[in-house]
Amino acid sequence: MRLMKFVATVAAAMGLVVTSMATSAYAAGETVLVVGGGKSGLPLVKILKEQGYKVRLSVRDKSKAGDVEPGTEIVEADVTKADTLPAALKGVTYVISTIGAGGVEPPNNAESVDYKGVAALADASKKAGVKHFVLMSSINAGDDNPETFLNKRFGMVLMWKARGEEHLRKSGVPYTVVRPGGLQNCDPGKIGLKMGPAESKYMGRICRSDVGLVMTDALTNKDAAGKTVEVIAEEGAPLTAWKSAWAGIKTP
Ligand SMILES: NC(=O)c1ccc[n+]([C@@H]2O[C@H](COP(=O)([O-])OP(=O)(O)OC[C@H]3O[C@@H](n4cnc5c(N)ncnc54)[C@H](OP(=O)(O)O)[C@@H]3O)[C@@H](O)[C@H]2O)c1
Numbered sequence: 001m002r003l004m005k006f007v008a009t010v011a012a013a014m015g016l017v018v019t020s021m022a023t024s025a026y027a028a029g030e031t032v033l034v035v036g037g038g039k040s041g042l043p044l045v046k047i048l049k050e051q052g053y054k055v056r057l058s059v060r061d062k063s064k065a066g067d068v069e070p071g072t073e074i075v076e077a078d079v080t081k082a083d084t085l086p087a088a089l090k091g092v093t094y095v096i097s098t099i100g101a102g103g104v105e106p107p108n109n110a111e112s113v114d115y116k117g118v119a120a121l122a123d124a125s126k127k128a129g130v131k132h133f134v135l136m137s138s139i140n141a142g143d144d145n146p147e148t149f150l151n152k153r154f155g156m157v158l159m160w161k162a163r164g165e166e167h168l169r170k171s172g173v174p175y176t177v178v179r180p181g182g183l184q185n186c187d188p189g190k191i192g193l194k195m196g197p198a199e200s201k202y203m204g205r206i207c208r209s210d211v212g213l214v215m216t217d218a219l220t221n222k223d224a225a226g227k228t229v230e231v232i233a234e235e236g237a238p239l240t241a242w243k244s245a246w247a248g249i250k251t252p
Contacts, residue, residue: 031056032219033092035079035121036099037065039185040136044098044212045069047188051216058088079117080107085124094219095125096134101157110157118164122171132225133175134215135168137161139202139230141179165228169252174225176218180211181232188213192237195229195245198252204232217243226251 032048034041037059046069048055058077059065065074077088079099089095099121101113118135125133138150142162145151151158165177181204188209194202195214214231218224223246231242 030054030093031091032094032096033058033088035077035088035095035097037068037074038098038100040183040208040211041098042066042068043185043188043209044096044215045072047209047212047216053094053216056088056092079121080112082120082124085121086128089124089128089130092128093131094134095121095130095132096136096215096219097121098136100136101154101160104155109155110160111155114157115160115163115167119167119171122168122173122175126171126173130173132219133168133171133173134218135165135175135177136211136215137165137177137179137228139179139181139232141165142199169226176215176224176226177228178211178215178218179228179230180206180214181230182206183208183211186210189239191233191235192239193231193242194234194237195231195242195249197249198228198230200230202230202232204234206231206233214242218246221246223247228252 031054033056034045035058037057045055045057049069056073056075057068058075060076060078062074062076068074075088077084097118099113099117101110102108106112122133138161140158143151143158148158168175179198181202184205184207186207188207193210210233227246227249229249
């Protein structure tokens with residue numbers, strides 16, 4: 001923290017704007033465990049590394065890991081096998097979970113992954129002394145209508161995601177839940193975002209990498225602690241205006 005202030009003071013004296021440098025100085029040396037190397041996990045690793053964090057990525061099968069940013073530590077862990085979690089969490093300061101069920105039959109269904117798996121990860125994170133846990137959930141989590149498209153198609157996924165969130169809230173580990181709209185693959189920071197409380201019932205899409213920016217901000221932003229937010233892209237919104245939304249959102 002002192003180093004960050006020093007960098008900011010020197011830079012101010014030189015008339016420089018150094019937001020990213022200050023972030024790097026703050027993040028240096030702290031390890032973030034990214035759980036899940038899928039379409040959201042991989043761009044998130046890149047963002048975290050650019051911000052100066054050390055990153056450990058956990059995947060279920062190293063031999064199938066995708067295009068992982070060079071210099072990333074890769075470990076194997078499966079949230080449906082609780083005994084694989086302590087080793088992945090050893091020495092970690094922060095956790096960001098990007099996992100999601102890949103099927104409708106156990107152990108790959110929403111109940112096993114989005115509920116029981118997230119719960120096991122939250123409990124193991126608490127035990128490991130993790131400072132902050134960010135969970136990537138989904139808009140409309142908590143909808144338990146079996147006729148809703150996602151519930152019908154993916155085994156009541158919205159209901160199980162809410163149960164996973166609820167377990168995290170009670171686990172004792174400091175947390176933020178981020179519920180994005182429909183996900184797209186695109187570059188971060190190119191479009192403004194709309195961020196509001198849980199149950200905002202926003203309808204819209206968002207770049208996976210922009211969700212990454214929101215989740216990394218939540219790691220150290222005290223205004224994000226204990227919050228559950230919905231977030232979508234909003235054409236025309238100022239690019240970083242969403243950062244000031246945290247403070248106005250109530251904890252559940
Ligand atoms: N698609 C959308 O429009 C949308 C919208 C809102 C929210 N979401 C949610 O956002 C999150 C990320 O979505 P995405 O499309 O980027 O995901 P994705 O590419 O499908 O990645 C999901 C990850 O979960 C991992 N995973 C599954 N079961 C696991 C287990 N038992 N243990 C450990 N890891 C496990 C997978 O690992 P492997 O690589 O080993 O299979 C994969 O890396 C998910 O929770 C999703 O439900 C999606």
